[in-house]
């Protein structure tokens with residue numbers, strides 16, 4: 262490959278990268294504005310916020326590097342609440358993944374695992390089978406699409422439809438990851454590697470990139 266060919270290939274590679282970079286938090290530098298939000302009782306569909314707190318930022322012990330932790334702050338269901346970077350118009354979002362660790366407390370409380378709020382609607386995700394975090398790192402991955410694990414409004418509400426996802430994601434105002442797996446105020450949960458995946462560019466854009474690069478190469482030769 263000569264010099265005239267390297268640049269077009271580099272351009273093609275650059276253009277072929279997805280424009281919609283996924284939003285992510287790996288907590289390498291700080292807590293990235295995540296917060297702890299505690300709701301009255303997910304299991305009773307009581308979504309009153311009873312407390313907001315700062316998470317602990319833990320150096321080392323993450324998956325890898327640093328991570329966020331929260332010790333159960335009150336009698337409610339505490340969640341890790343995503344910052345503004347994850348919110349707003351997110352209709353391109355297709356999935357969510359995160360890593361959980363649980364280094365203090367028995368796992369004996371199971372209810373909604375992820376809650377999305379937007380446009381006056383609430384989507385509730387409860388994994389089947391239950392998530393049972395442990396002192397290592399458990400990777401959790403979910404699709405933002407209709408399934409038997411997604412309910413609208415309440416834990417016994419209707420199965421969420423595609424139109425419900427579109428409505429909520431078009432103006433996402435809250436993304437909450439449940440950290441509470443112990444009945445009683447004693448546990449500590451940790452969070453790392455949150456990724457909100459978005460639709461990658463269609464293949465036509467990649468071909469377009471190759472075409473542009475090829476044209477550039479052609480014009481360099483004449």
Ligand SMILES: [Ca+2]
Nearest residue numbers: 287323325327
């Ligand atoms: Ca980390």
Ligand SMILES: [Ca+2]
Nearest residue numbers: 333443445446
């Ligand atoms: Ca608890």
